[in-house]
Amino acid sequence: MATRKVHIFGYGKHGKRIASGLRGSGYALHILEQDADLVKKAYADDYVDVDQIDMTDDDRIEALDIGESDLVVCVMDDEHFNVFVTLTLRQFHPEVEIFSISDSIHTAEKLTMAGATKVIDLYDVSATRIHNFLNKPVTTHLMSSIIADKRGISFHEYTIPEGSFLHGRNTGEIDFAKFNILLLGIIDRELGNDLIFITEGINHKLDSGDVLVFMGKDDDLTRFEETIKRKTI
Amino acid sequence: MPRNVPTPAIVTQALHRHRSARYQAVKGFFRNILSNPDYPYKKFFDLFMIALILSSVWILVHEVKHPLPHWVDVYDLYVVTLLFIVEYLLRLWVYSDLHEMVLKEYDESLILGRPLNYGRIFKRFVLSKFAYMSSPAAIIDLMAILPGYRPLRVLRIFVLFRLFKLLRYTKSINEFVQVLVEKKFELLTLLFLLVFIVLTAGIAIYVFETHVNPKINTLFDAIYWALVTISTVGYGDIAPVTTQGRVISGIIIVSGIAMISFVTSVIVSAFSVKLEELKENRLIHDLNKEEAFLILCGYGQMTKMFLRQKDYPLEYIILDNDANRVATARKDGYNAIQEDASRYEVLHRFNTQYARVTLATLLNSDVENIYITLNAKSVDPTIQVIARMSDRKMAHKYKLAGADHLLMPDEVASRMLLMAIEQPAMQEAIVHLLTGRSKAKLDEIIVHEHDHYCCKALEEIDFKQHKLIFVGIYRAMNGEFLFNPAKELILEAGDVMLVVGYHVSIAQFEKDFRSV
Numbered sequence: 186m187a188t189r190k191v192h193i194f195g196y197g198k199h200g201k202r203i204a205s206g207l208r209g210s211g212y213a214l215h216i217l218e219q220d221a222d223l224v225k226k227a228y229a230d231d232y233v234d235v236d237q238i239d240m241t242d243d244d245r246i247e248a249l250d251i252g253e254s255d256l257v258v259c260v261m262d263d264e265h266f267n268v269f270v271t272l273t274l275r276q277f278h279p280e281v282e283i284f285s286i287s288d289s290i291h292t293a294e295k296l297t298m299a300g301a302t303k304v305i306d307l308y309d310v311s312a313t314r315i316h317n318f319l320n321k322p323v324t325t326h327l328m329s330s331i332i333a334d335k336r337g338i339s340f341h342e343y344t345i346p347e348g349s350f351l352h353g354r355n356t357g358e359i360d361f362a363k364f365n366i367l368l369l370g371i372i373d374r375e376l377g378n379d380l381i382f383i384t385e386g387i388n389h390k391l392d393s394g395d396v397l398v399f400m401g402k403d404d405d406l407t408r409f410e411e412t413i414k415r416k417t418i
Numbered sequence: 419m420p421r422n423v424p425t426p427a428i429v430t431q432a433l434h435r436h437r438s439a440r441y442q443a444v445k446g447f448f449r450n451i452l453s454n455p456d457y458p459y460k461k462f463f464d465l466f467m468i469a470l471i472l473s474s475v476w477i478l479v480h481e482v483k484h485p486l487p488h489w490v491d492v493y494d495l496y497v498v499t500l501l502f503i504v505e506y507l508l509r510l511w512v513y514s515d516l517h518e519m520v521l522k523e524y525d526e527s528l529i530l531g532r533p534l535n536y537g538r539i540f541k542r543f544v545l546s547k548f549a550y551m552s553s554p555a556a557i558i559d560l561m562a563i564l565p566g567y568r569p570l571r572v573l574r575i576f577v578l579f580r581l582f583k584l585l586r587y588t589k590s591i592n593e594f595v596q597v598l599v600e601k602k603f604e605l606l607t608l609l610f611l612l613v614f615i616v617l618t619a620g621i622a623i624y625v626f627e628t629h630v631n632p633k634i635n636t637l638f639d640a641i642y643w644a645l646v647t648i649s650t651v652g653y654g655d656i657a658p659v660t661t662q663g664r665v666i667s668g669i670i671i672v673s674g675i676a677m678i679s680f681v682t683s684v685i686v687s688a689f690s691v692k693l694e695e696l697k698e699n700r701l702i703h704d705l706n707k708e709e710a711f712l713i714l715c716g717y718g719q720m721t722k723m724f725l726r727q728k729d730y731p732l733e734y735i736i737l738d739n740d741a742n743r744v745a746t747a748r749k750d751g752y753n754a755i756q757e758d759a760s761r762y763e764v765l766h767r768f769n770t771q772y773a774r775v776t777l778a779t780l781l782n783s784d785v786e787n788i789y790i791t792l793n794a795k796s797v798d799p800t801i802q803v804i805a806r807m808s809d810r811k812m813a814h815k816y817k818l819a820g821a822d823h824l825l826m827p828d829e830v831a832s833r834m835l836l837m838a839i840e841q842p843a844m845q846e847a848i849v850h851l852l853t854g855r856s857k858a859k860l861d862e863i864i865v866h867e868h869d870h871y872c873c874k875a876l877e878e879i880d881f882k883q884h885k886l887i888f889v890g891i892y893r894a895m896n897g898e899f900l901f902n903p904a905k906e907l908i909l910e911a912g913d914v915m916l917v918v919g920y921h922v923s924i925a926q927f928e929k930d931f932r933s934v
Binding site: 191198199202203206207210212256258260284285286289290303305306307308309310311312313314315316317318319320321322323324325326327328338340341342362365366367368369370372380382383396398400401402 | 712719720722723724726727732776778780804806823825827828829830831832833834835836838839840841842843844846847848849850851852853857858860861862887889890892899901902914916918919920
């Protein structure tokens with residue numbers, strides 16, 4: 186993966202986790218925080234690119250070097266600032282992808298309106314989990330290991346690379362069971378950028394650039410990652 | 419020094435009963451069906467008894483104008499009365515245990531080194547049974563049996579006592595009586611005042627009008643008149659004719675109005691205070707009849723969001739300490755009561771014996787959540803606890819406290835955001851599949867013994883035709899998840915199949931799957 190820069194606004198409870206999660210996965214991290222103590226903490230955790238800025242200072246945020254393919258994560262502990270910074274950034278960088286976490290019920294909507302690309306609604310996600318505890322014990326078990334990032338069964342997505350054997354084939358004619366993985370969904374670039382679940386029964390023509398979502402054991406998924414690059418199998 | 423005497427026969431008998439599982443089970447069953455409001459089958463017994471009572475009263479009314487066929491008389495005399503007698507005796511039986519009394523006396527006699535005193539046992543036995551017999555409910559029961567004695571026709575009117583017996587089987591009337599009992603002092607004072615005024619006025623009118631008014635001949639007539647007047651009923655069958663009599667009328671009419679409004683206000687205020695409590699009791703009572711239900715602790719954002727996702731499968735109740743939050747919850751249309759979930763008595767009121775209870779403690783504070791978890795587990799270890807945790811470091815404490823599922827909103831949200839950055843399509847897939855909000859979802863199908871496909875190989879099921887993706891099977895027996903298993907695998911009862919598909923496809927598949 187090319188070195189994309191991730192700008193993380195806020196080094197509070199979420200910022201810390203996200204930064205450590207992204208560390209070592211090929212992203213360049215840039216942490217921005219307005220609280221002096223948290224800035225110190227970020228330095229103490231060995232992050233080099235840390236800035237202390239005033240989030241209400243438009244000029245300062247405009248001056249930030251945010252490239253078009255960069256990612257922005259707005260996860261300050263104060264949700265008001267998240268909305269505010271999202272709005273400011275959207276104004277200066279209409280194309281950049283902005284991710285945020287909504288910490289209370291009505292913030293998700295506000296963040297989306299402010300222009301966030303992807304909002305994780307903390308309460309929505311958790312409420313779903315409680316429902317699953319009650320309704321779908323097996324799924325819960327499965328999902329908790331996926332969410333906790335343990336080895337086992339998980340989901341994975343692959344973009345079909347140039348020259349892959351999958352290029353030009355139909356979903357129906359490839360037996361993924363051979364690789365011990367299941368194809369769940371596809372983003373068929375010919376049809377748009379939305380995820381389509383494979384259960385529709387429609388045969389998709391695969392092209393390089395399409396994204397496939399698989400479910401399987403981690404080892405099998407890792408193995409498939411190599412296979413997908415090959416011209417033939 | 420304990421003397422070496424053989425254990426008396428009565429004690430061995432008592433010990434035998436004390437240890438006999440069968441005796442305990444039988445007695446426990448009757449105890450439950452007669453007096454345990456949480457026992458699921460009690461309501462059938464209650465309904466049956468109510469039907470008996472109503473039939474008996476109907477016979478009494480019908481009999482006034484119509485001759486009864488012989489079999490109705492037999493039914494009334496033998497079936498109803500006999501069942502009432504049996505019920506009475508059973509209640510008397512389960513009220514206390516003779517063998518326990520014997521054993522207690524035996525223990526005491528051993529400790530004190532005195533001989534076993536049969537007289538004392540007998541006295542205790544009689545006293546405890548008498549205590550039951552003299553309770554109002556038992557007296558009504560006994561009265562209700564009396565009409566069975568035919569030689570005394572007057573006793574027929576005691577059939578009405580059978581109506582009082584309804585009190586036993588219907589909770590709402592009980593609650594009404596409860597309110598009156600609580601205002602006993604006020605009501606008794608008023609009753610005393612009423613008796614005083616009625617007697618005084620009655621005697622006065624008797625003195626003034628006995629010889630003038632042809633309607634008033636006895637003191638009873640006078641008192642009857644006073645009562646009719648003070649209650650503002652005023653039949654007019656007896657009316658004062660002298661000026662003195664009319665003055666007395668005026669006085670007791672005014673005091674009567676005052677008294678009636680007073681009584682009304684006492685009862686109304688008692689009810690308005692008690693009403694909330696009654697409602698809450700009713701809520702818990704109704705919940706306790708469910709097979710499974712959910713207790714939500716705290717009406718915070720998490721609870722709100724949970725309830726907003728409409729498909730909650732269970733009946734639920736919200737417990738919150740804070741009156742404002744309870745009021746908000748009610749305004750939002752949810753069942754909430756103001757109780758402290760960390761108190762033993764509060765959780766103890768829920769029927770954990772016969773219902774599957776799940777408790778979700780979703781408060782912001784770990785300290786509270788752990789305390790509530792512990793409390794729930796101490797009330798009954800079978801309560802399933804879902805706890806919200808703010809920090810992974812706390813996990814150990816929660817596990818020690820006995821929480822079954824832990825929820826870490828912050829961590830889950832961070833993890834989701836990471837996924838959204840690194841693998842956006844997969845994150846979207848997971849969210850869609852789990853919430854089921856889009857067209858497709860991940861669902862579980864439990865294999866039952868009598869299902870069409872049970873005990874058949876997987877290859878016989880055409881998932882493709884149903885437009886489903888088969889993910890795998892969870893074997894509850896050995897607790898392992900078989901991902902994408904071989905086609906030759908035989909389905910067993912109790913297996914849980916995980917499938918991905920559209921809502922309609924899954925519903926259709928379940929239908930086909932279940933059909934024979």
